[in-house]
Amino acid sequence: xxxxxxxxxxxxxxxxxxxxxxxxxxxxxxxxxxxxxxxxxxxxxxxxxxxxxxxxxxxxxxxxxxxxxxxxxxxxxxxxxxxxxxxxxxxxxxxxxxxxxxxxxxxxxxxxxxxxxxxxxxxxxxxxxxxxxxxxxxxxxxxxxxxxxxxxxxxxxxxxxxxxxxxxxxxxxxxxxxxxxxxxxxxxxxxxxxxxxxxxxx
Numbered sequence: 769x770x771x772x773x774x775x776x777x778x779x780x781x782x783x784x785x786x787x788x789x790x791x792x793x794x795x796x797x798x799x800x801x802x803x804x805x806x807x808x809x810x811x812x813x814x815x816x817x818x819x820x821x822x823x824x825x826x827x828x829x830x831x832x833x834x835x836x837x838x839x840x841x842x843x844x845x846x847x848x849x850x851x852x853x854x855x856x857x858x859x860x861x862x863x864x865x866x867x868x869x870x871x872x873x874x875x876x877x878x879x880x881x882x883x884x885x886x887x888x889x890x891x892x893x894x895x896x897x898x899x900x901x902x903x904x905x906x907x908x909x910x911x912x913x914x915x916x917x918x919x920x921x922x923x924x925x926x927x928x929x930x931x932x933x934x935x936x937x938x939x940x941x942x943x944x945x946x947x948x949x950x951x952x953x954x955x956x957x958x959x960x961x962x963x964x965x966x967x968x969x970x
Contacts, residue, residue, distance in 0.1 A: 776955035780819065785962035787820040788916035792937070794929050795921060797830040799946035800839065806846060808949055813867060813965035814849045816952055823866050827929045855910055863912070870910050875931030889929050909933065913954040917956075917961050920934050921946045938964055 780787070793812065809826070816824050824954055828843070830836060844854045850866035889895040895904070906912040914933045922945045930937070940957045942949075956970045 770827070770952075771954045773950075773955065776952055776959065777819075778960045780955055783959075783962050787958060788938070789820070789822045790825070790913055790917075791816055791821050791823070792825040792827065792911075792915035792918045792930060792934070793921075794827045794902055794918065795946045797828060797832065797835055797839065800828065800842075802947060805947050806842065808946065810847050811951070812949070812954060815951055817849050817866075819954075819958060821962065823868070823913060825913070825915060826827050826867070826869045828869065829874065829929065833872065836872050836925070837938045843871070867881070868911055878910055879905075879931055883908050895922045905932070917957065919957050921949055 796811055800809075820863055827841075828839060830839070831918050836891035840854050844852070846852060848867050851873050852867040852869065853863075854869045854871065855863070883907050886895065886900060888905055890897050890900070909932060911930075911933060913928070914935070917940060918930060918937045919940050919942070921942055938961055940960055942957070944953050945948075
């Protein structure tokens, strides 16, 4: 860790403002074309937990669906500091794993799938329409947990991810591409988070 990185880390730790417990990282298939990008992800996960995160969710958007199986296998083999689950819309197991990865499922598709599952439960008689509320929908999402902080690299847009979950999240955009993302970039995101006053829609 360089001198500037140590300075940033010290400022983060000394600040009384809370740090995010749940972090979401939004990257793209193109960000993972090089092997070093996976090493960057491993370092990111280690740093996130070192700096107090309890859960990290990674969203990987893809243009080529044929790439999904390879990405799933490669990401499942990451050297993660905590249990990692690569999950899809029909994966109920390991829903509370500390590190969760979703590949290819955008926010609109995820929400549509959740509503479809709820409608089918009502049709089967397993659920009354009068009992459908926000918690019912959230239970059907791939990642029902709302992140405290969403980090998007490379562009100032969410790429159709976390439409439901990120409503009250703090969004941090950096023009740094994922392949160039360093420890200091994450520490800057934490400093930015600490400087904000969260209102949760109020």
